[in-house]
Amino acid sequence: MLHKTKGIVLNYIKYSDTSIIAKVYTEAFGLQSYIINSVRSAKAKNKIALFQPLTLLDMVVYHKNNHGLQRISEMRCAEPYFSIPFDIHKTSISIFLSELLLKTLKEESDNQELFDFLFHSLHALDKIEKNVLNFHVSFMLRYSFYLGFFPQETKSVWENSLYKPSAEIITYLENCMKYTYFESFSSTNVHRREALDIVIAFYKNQIESFGDMHSIGVLREVLE
Template identity: 50%
Template structure:
């Protein structure tokens, strides 16, 4: 049966000579995998741009609950990015966020609130021109709410670290900043240097590792740290 749905591309892998299998977080069905034929051929080279990570799509899809692999009938850009793929700072943040989503988006059911959060967060990052250097920190803290382990305050993180013997320094000054991040919106300007920002990110990632099984290492983290200097 055909269905209209919006989607957020998470990743794709090559399949046979000219095809891909693309993982998309859909508004209507949650995370799903689709086979797309011919996009790596000379005739389909322009179409593969639609399936770059974090592209926002409007789609018509064939979906069968009994199958693990589906097909796309129609796909077009739902929101053409103006700056996200071209600004090195934003694209580094996006690469990091995509890797986190790849590790954590699991549900195969509709979740309007989560989809809207992700969709509009990406649009905000694309459209904003200033004060986005802390975007990834605020995003991770907000996203944790949808994953079921959002901290109410820094002391909650401290308590869990202590209980599980997570040995990361988390002094009072950092706790104050963390509390500001927890309460912040994307528009909130919070001024901190690179070292402070990187340490807060290390704390948040450690908090994720407590709650997300097999979260593992983030390969894009080093690039993010270097770019947001």
């Protein structure tokens, strides 16, 4: 049976000479893996561009419950990005976020609130101008709510961690939780670096399989 759904591309791997397998977080079915044939062939008309990380898709898909690989009947870009592909800061943040989502999105069922949050957040990243450098920390703190471990008090973020933040870092974390993506507040490279270390440690304490973030080195190099 065919179903219409929006989706957020997380990544893809090559499969045979011309095909790929893409992980997509969908509005209707949660996390799914799709096999797309001939997308890397000379006649594919650049369709591979639709599967860059965090691309927002409108899709018509075939769906079978408890079936490992699904198939896509139709697809198009739902909302093109106007700044993320051309802004090195935003591009680096998007790579970091795609790795984060791959580590944490597991449900193979719909979750409308979570999907709406992710869709809105990616729109915000594309649109914001003044608060870009704080986005990834703010996102991680907000995202934790949908994963079930949002800190009711700021101290919950670091109380089980080896990191003991200064008063300035505590204020920075509070601002990340308090202000919207579009509201600016002062921060330094030191604030962002230490706060990110604290929030990643917070995730590791909550998710046993979280592991290391491999994209963090590039993110730090670009943002600093």
